[in-house]
Amino acid sequence: MHKEEYLFSKKKVSYLFDYSINQLQQLVDGDIILLTDQTVFNFHQQKFAGYKTIVIEAGEAFKHQQTVDKIINQLIEFDADRKTMLVGVGGGVVTDIMGYVASVYLRGVEFAFVPTTILAMVDAAIGGKNGIDVGVYKNMVGTINQPKFLLYDNSFLQTLPTEQWINGFAEIIKHACIKDAKLFAELQHNSIEKYKNDAVLLAALIQKNVSLKTNIVVNDEFEQGERKLLNFGHTFGHAIENLYQVPHGNAVSIGIVLAAKISEEINNFYSVEKDSIVALLKQYQLPTTLNVDKGNVFSILTKDKKRVGDNINFILLNKIGEAVIQPISITQLEDLMHQIL
Amino acid sequence: MHKEEYLFSKKKVSYLFDYSINQLQQLVDGDIILLTDQTVFNFHQQKFAGYKTIVIEAGEAFKHQQTVDKIINQLIEFDADRKTMLVGVGGGVVTDIMGYVASVYLRGVEFAFVPTTILAMVDAAIGGKNGIDVGVYKNMVGTINQPKFLLYDNSFLQTLPTEQWINGFAEIIKHACIKDAKLFAELQHNSIEKYKNDAVLLAALIQKNVSLKTNIVVNDEFEQGERKLLNFGHTFGHAIENLYQVPHGNAVSIGIVLAAKISEEINNFYSVEKDSIVALLKQYQLPTTLNVDKGNVFSILTKDKKRVGDNINFILLNKIGEAVIQPISITQLEDLMHQIL
CATH class of the missing domain: 3.40.50.1970 (Rossmann fold)
Known part of the structure; x- marks a missing residue:
């Protein structure tokens, strides 16, 4: 206690x-x-x-x-x-x-x-x-x-059923991607089973993630800057979540893959790091692809809360453990979607 | 401007x-x-x-x-x-x-x-x-x-239809009762017709009331103290407003009369001042009585937002232009209702 x-x-x-x-x-x-x-x-x-x-x-x-x-x-x-x-x-x-x-x-x-x-x-x-x-x-x-x-x-x-454990690890992997390369490495060396069977290891993982997220929010409660980083994977994630009734973690996992691909496309993010992310998501039993109707997804993206005028503030990676906010125009986003989806 | x-x-x-x-x-x-x-x-x-x-x-x-x-x-x-x-x-x-x-x-x-x-x-x-x-x-x-x-x-x-002018003056009279004896006297010397026909007098009245209310709120935005005074007449007022589909100002007017009577009963508020209030409300064409089902009204009072545990914070008058917050127990309120209604 x-x-x-x-x-x-x-x-x-x-x-x-x-x-x-x-x-x-x-x-x-x-x-x-x-x-x-x-x-x-x-x-x-x-x-x-x-x-x-x-x-x-x-x-x-x-x-x-x-x-x-x-x-x-x-x-x-x-x-x-x-x-x-x-x-x-x-x-x-x-x-x-x-x-x-x-x-x-x-x-x-x-x-x-x-x-x-x-x-x-x-x-x-x-x-x-x-x-x-x-x-x-x-x-x-x-x-x-x-x-x-x-x-x-x-x-x-x-x-807690297994699919809910999987669901939760999508956000843990997101935290590692945007902020904590050491956490990323820890996750690579473990598995859901291992955390399930080691109460001490699990409690430490939870507390690490609680403090990682809380520190970001305390610094920027009303999301003027750093807190936006927590939306990594969520712009696409939210668009597909309700449209296809996908569990939140699964939707975020797919959103992370897309955001990593866009990072590779327009932010010089290394292809090999993108591959590590896809591999880690798979290791934690998360899906990394989904067949979607591009038109439907795009139309929901345009209603995203993060849209400001003609831009959506997108979160991209510089490297594993470091993210950046990048406004992307609706038009460019449509092009990118056709390229990567 | x-x-x-x-x-x-x-x-x-x-x-x-x-x-x-x-x-x-x-x-x-x-x-x-x-x-x-x-x-x-x-x-x-x-x-x-x-x-x-x-x-x-x-x-x-x-x-x-x-x-x-x-x-x-x-x-x-x-x-x-x-x-x-x-x-x-x-x-x-x-x-x-x-x-x-x-x-x-x-x-x-x-x-x-x-x-x-x-x-x-x-x-x-x-x-x-x-x-x-x-x-x-x-x-x-x-x-x-x-x-x-x-x-x-x-x-x-x-x-604006006449009944809406009348409606608005209930709050103006409330402001005078709780905070401004000079405003009370001004109102006694005028009428709705006079304000309607004198744009300058009306604009001054509006601005005076805007600043009276705003100053109270600025000092106590989250209603820990002074702002509660603005609820004068509103505890009963709200209870009867939706129950009997009475316009807000009319409901508040009746609530003001009841609060003035309770002030007389338990707060040494002068009977003659209560009579002045009733007279002023009538002068501005506001109702001062309503036949209500005491049981129904009481049951709504017990759900009032201002209830805290077994008490309701009631606003009473010391004199015209000066109000006070007084917690009244649900039981005492029930007794008082039977006395004054």
Whole structure:
């Protein structure tokens, strides 16, 4: 059990590593309401005993306004007021929705997260970005607002299905690509199985990734510069994720390959390093290609939140461990897509 | 034409008095999308010519999530991006919804207001509180976020129906009650007709109320103390507004009378001052009583955003021009309601 604190622009956020969800009531004065999804609830029902709990359907397909409406109605029924602490217990969908609801319910109430997947632990639950999808457009609506704390209880990982482990490693590999060549090398020497079977190794990996992402966000909470680097692989990734109902990590993996190819094409990124990335993604059982309709993908790209006028801010690699922001015009992007897809 | 600037916690907000909506394009770099309602649009169609405009149905009954959903879909169709400025042109419903949508669309884009009613000019458009209703519960969902500027174009008032003038004066009388005995005296010596027929007197009244409210908010943007005073008359007001479909100003007027009676009952507020308030409300054609179902009203009161645990922070008067925050328990409130209603 150890605690780290980071100072964001408006809030101090505590990271509680090696804690148990059973300690929640000790950490919070006053009422708690939990939000989770059907899958987590079914596997860990006893952990929710005694708490007012809102259970939503599991999956990205439910990360939309109708789910938000249901949660708000339940909060009203539960008499949630400005002293109530809302805690999202789940993967990225649960933490994204919980952060969003807590930011707008009664114009904002306090909230915290217990991330239960690798993806949420190392990425989704960190940094305060929350939100919901609108149709095929990812995270079109949301806010940036930090939770009071994140509680890491790795016992949730015991029931995490293999595809969710794979999903989470896409973001870990992304972190290595943009910021940490040593982490890239560590990953090359290990495997999902190895991390699954070595709790100490896994805990260290999670904490390294938490601190890597958190440091980027603390320096640039409102994404004026460095934080944009975390979008590596996500511009294409988001476009294909909802269009083809691909799990987030798989979509990001394919997006990473495309961004690496564009880096090779227009940023002098070495072909051999691109090959190492593709190999590492495969080593972690992630897909590296997908048959897509270029027209459909392109039309979604033009709606990307990162578009500014006629440009999309694209993240490219200089080398493994070092990324750069590069505005690419919509026209050039269309050409590049036809070249590399 | 003159400009005032106020520094809120995170943003500088400009107030542009005696401007024309025709100057909008000069004030903004880049794309503008306007939001208005059917009533304003019908009366002032020529003012919207050449702008991408989203028109919603008029009235508090449409201040809900379905309207937000429609607006977001239209913003996506209009290709609104992070450089787009959203401008709400209308009364409090339009500015509340515009502020809310702009706070969550793409996790936040810039926005401004052109308030077109007395109520919006002196109250609703000021202070950054935005939001929507959930069922009968007012403003259950929203954020606090300041617009870039407010543009005052009093030509919109030429088409404002009398009941909307009356509606706006409820908030002006509220301001006088809680903060400004001189304003109270000025109001006693005038009438709606007089303000309607004297553009200079009216402009001065609006600016006085704008600065009164803005100063309170600047000192306490997130409503930890003084800003709560602005809720005078609003706890009961909000409870009856949606339950009985009463216009906001009328509901507030009735709420002011009840709060004045409670002040008399438990805060030594002089009976003669309470009578002056009732008389002034009547002078401005506002209702001072309503037959209500006490049970229904009470059940909504218990869901008030201002409730904290078993107490509601109630605003009472010490004297005309001076208000105080007083926590009242739910039980005491129920007793008081039976006494005064």
